[in-house]
Amino acid sequence: MGVTPVLRPVWPDKGFPGGEILPVLPAHIRKFIAGLPPEILEGLEEIRLRQNRPLILGLVHKDVFLDPEGNPVLTPERAYRVSADDLERAVQLITGSSLYALEEELRNGYITLPGGHRVGLTGRAVMEGGRVKTLKYISSLNIRICREVPGMAMSLLPHLIDRQTKGIYHTLIFSPPRCGKTTLLRDLIRLLSNGVPELGLPGVTVGVVDERSELAGCYRGVPQRDVGMRTDVLDGCPKAEGMVMLLRSMAPQVIATDEIGRREDIAALEEVFHAGVRVLVTVHGSSLSELNSRPALQQLFRLRVIQRFVLLGRSRGVGTVEDIIDGINMRSLGVK
Numbered sequence: 001m002g003v004t005p006v007l008r009p010v011w012p013d014k015g016f017p018g019g020e021i022l023p024v025l026p027a028h029i030r031k032f033i034a035g036l037p038p039e040i041l042e043g044l045e046e047i048r049l050r051q052n053r054p055l056i057l058g059l060v061h062k063d064v065f066l067d068p069e070g071n072p073v074l075t076p077e078r079a080y081r082v083s084a085d086d087l088e089r090a091v092q093l094i095t096g097s098s099l100y101a102l103e104e105e106l107r108n109g110y111i112t113l114p115g116g117h118r119v120g121l122t123g124r125a126v127m128e129g130g131r132v133k134t135l136k137y138i139s140s141l142n143i144r145i146c147r148e149v150p151g152m153a154m155s156l157l158p159h160l161i162d163r164q165t166k167g168i169y170h171t172l173i174f175s176p177p178r179c180g181k182t183t184l185l186r187d188l189i190r191l192l193s194n195g196v197p198e199l200g201l202p203g204v205t206v207g208v209v210d211e212r213s214e215l216a217g218c219y220r221g222v223p224q225r226d227v228g229m230r231t232d233v234l235d236g237c238p239k240a241e242g243m244v245m246l247l248r249s250m251a252p253q254v255i256a257t258d259e260i261g262r263r264e265d266i267a268a269l270e271e272v273f274h275a276g277v278r279v280l281v282t283v284h285g286s287s288l289s290e291l292n293s294r295p296a297l298q299q300l301f302r303l304r305v306i307q308r309f310v311l312l313g314r315s316r317g318v319g320t321v322e323d324i325i326d327g328i329n330m331r332s333l334g335v336k
């Protein structure tokens with residue numbers, strides 16, 4: 001598989017979404033983050049709070065620590081250490097002081113904030129009937145910052161269009177974590193929904209199943225992110241069930257969803273394929289062979305319906321398209 005970057009690095013974007021992130025942080029940590037220089041805020045991807053360990057900011061190419069005065073430092077020995085009170089206060093702010101009301105989210109290990117930002121949580125798992133019921137004694141938080149990068153997918157889109165029919169190819173985007181899959185998918189949805197006249201591409205109706213509320217960042221069912229004028233979003237709905245619901249109720253021309261991987265997801269996709277609807281999906285993985293080794297995805301490969309596999313990486317920054325593979329002939333397209 002050749003390495004043929006297509007897209008320039010996509011970060012930084014329009015800026016740090018402080019109005020959505022800062023309110024869930026304890027007051028003094030909020031002050032630390034708000035006082036950071038723009039060059040750090042614009043590249044900020046994650047804020048990690050671990051009890052009795054250093055406060056860590058994950059940037060595009062490195063981690064940065066903050067000292068007890070909020071100044072960036074490069075060594076953990078000088079870093080501010082997150083206390084149990086810090087975590088307790090953050091959890092209260094994130095959950096609105098009601099962990100019980102978010103039991104379903106805690107069972108999945110994350111809570112989605114308005115705007116599509118996701119907070120991962122770890123702690124003591126409470127089991128019931130052999131399954132995780134909830135989490136308690138929260139000891140770590142990872143706030144992953146959701147960003148919009150309008151135009152990110154523009155240079156990729158021509159490679160996903162059938163020149164004869166002007167329709168979109170069935171496309172699967174894959175990469176390791178933190179390579180921009182969700183951000184790229186969001187922009188592809190926006191472009192397809194609005195249409196791209198310069199590519200001869202009319203706008204199409206897109207149905208989005210946003211199980212984790214990251215793609216559209218819905219608040220009370222209304223998208224807070226720009227996913228286009230012809231897009232209908234099922235927010236917080238399981239992917240498999242949502243794809244079938246959209247197919248039966250909203251007459252989409254394209255169905256998009258993030259992070260497939262369960263057997264029921266593949267079964268629902270098969271129904272979508274048979275209905276003549278195009279699909280745009282993402283999955284975690286660093287190679288096609290790795291994807292094909294996962295039992296749930298083997299059925300997808302056996303169907304041989306995915307026409308474009310897009311590998312993302314970070315060789316030139318987050319969101320770099322490392323390769324585009326013809327899914328029918330299983331060969332690199334050698335895009336330059």
